[in-house]
Amino acid sequence: ISLRKDIDVVFERISQVIENLFAVNPKRVDEMDYGRVLPALSELSKPAGKQSWLSLTNMQGGDNNGKLDVKILSSVSNACFSLLQQDDVVVSRSAFTALRSLVRIVSDLQLEEDSATDISWSKFVESSLVPGARMALKSPSDQIRRHSLSLIREISIGFQNSSSPNLHGDMSILACEENSDLDFYANILHVQTHRRCRALQRLRTRLNESSSKLTTHSISNVLVPLVLQPIYECETTLQEELAQECVATVGALSRHLTWKKYHDVLWTALNQLSRHQSQEKLLVGMICAILDSFHFE
DSSP: OTTTTTTOHHHHHHHHHHHHHTOBOTTSTTOBOHHHHHHHHHHHHSSSSTTSHHHHHTOOOSSSTTSOOGGGHHHHHHHHHHHHTOSOHHHHHHHHHHHHHHHHHHHHHHTTOOTTOSOOHHHHIIIIIHHHHHHHTTOSOHHHHHHHHHHHHHHHHHTTTOSOGGGTGGGGGGOOSSOGGGOHHHHHTOSSHHHHHHHHHHHHHHHHSTTOOOOHHHIIIIIHHHHHHHHHHOOSHHHHHHHHHHHHHHHHHHTTSOHHHHHHHHHHHHHHHHHOGGGHHHHHHHHHHHHHTOOOO
C-alpha cells in the first residue's frame, strides 16, 4: 500500500489511515501516539470526512476497473482489530466503535448489491471481519470478548438473510431489541453472574426447541468457544456457579454438532486437563457432559 500511495488516491488515503492508527509517540519508548491514534479511530466512525468508513467505501480506484477493491479495506479493519485487543480501555473501546460502524455501513451497502457489481460486501465481512471477531472472542479479557461478541451480534443481524453460514445470520434469533433482559448477547458477558447464568439457561432451552435454527457452524465457532472460557478461568467459589452452567451448556451444544465438530470439542476438553489442573473437576464434568450428549449411531 505504501509503495502505491504516490500513484493511486485509494492507496494514499488508506496509507494515511494506517499510519495514524499505528503512530508511535516520538517522545516515549514503546507508547502509541494517542494524539493521532484516537482521532483516526474517531474519524472512521464519522458520517463524513476524508478518512471515514463511508468515504473509504465510496472511493473509486484500487486496480479493480475503476471500482474499489474491498480487499484494500481489510488492512484498515485488521489494524482496528489489533487495537481492539490493546490493554488500554479507551483505545480498545474506540476500535470497537469504529468496527461496529463499519459493520453497520457494510450491512446497508450489501442490500444494494446486485449481479452487475464486482463488489461483494458480504464476502468482505465473511473474510475480514468475522475471523477477527472470532479470534478476539477467545481473549482472556472480558472486555475484549464483550466487544467481539457485540460485533458478531451486529453482523448476524445485518446479514440475517444471507445464505452464508460464515456470517452467522442464524444467531440473530438470540438478539432481542425489545427486551435487553432476553437478549443473549447483552447478558452472556454481563458483569452480574446471575444474568450470565440465566442467559446460558435460556440458550439451553432454545436448543431443546424443535424450532431452533442455530447451525453447527455458529455453535462450534462462536458459542462453544464463548462458554469454554469461564470454565478455564474458574478460580473461586463465586465463579463456580457460572462454570457449572457452562459445563451443562457445552453438553447441550455438543448434542447439535456434526461428528467432526463433536470430536474436536471432546479432544479439546481432554487436552485442557493437563493445562488447567486446578479446574480438573470442572473439566472432567465437561467431558462427561460431552460424552452424555453422544448422538451418533
